[in-house]
Amino acid sequence: MTYVVTENCIRCKYTDCVDVCPVDCFHEGPNFLVIDPEECIDCSLCVPECPVEAIYAEGDLPTEFADFHAINADLAKRWPIIATSHEPLPEAERWAELEGKRQFLDAGSFVDA
Template identity: 55%
Template sequence: MTYVVTDNCIQCRHTNCVDICPADAFHLGPNFIVINPAECVDCALCVPECPEAAISSEHELPDSERHFIALNAELAQTWPVLLQRIDPLPEHATWSQRPNKLSHLLREAEAVD
């Protein structure tokens, strides 16, 4: 089992989860972060850290969000590892808890300072 970042993260990109992750499994994209399933140690420490409730166990995902399992795995292959917390996106409050944000996902990787 692994944990998966889902729709609620898109356009918000809080990174509270990164500080608690013992496996450095998070990867940074322009407006989303993902968990590398090959690195996730299934500890669940990240779940309560996310203010958007965007992280779930792959086994608890509803059918409508199961595509995020493959999406996390795919994007983790090209996005850089995120090792420390960064600020959420400037407009995160505007996007918080909006449904169906997948069409707003940006795939081009962002450099990490």
């Protein structure tokens, strides 16, 4: 089983979860993080670290987020690994409270400027 990052992370990108991951399974995109299901060891350490409650065990994914398992798997192949935390996106606090953010997921390449 793996853990899955869902919609709540979009346009927030808090990275508290990254520091506790023992296998560096997180990948970073422009405005979202994903978990590589092939690297995740199901330790659950990341779950309580996420301030927006965006991470679920794949078996506990709410129905409305079921497709995020495939989204995580696909984007993990394209985005670079993130192994250390950094500041969230500038307007993360405002976006953290919003629901229905799926249309704002930027699946493009992440380039650290």
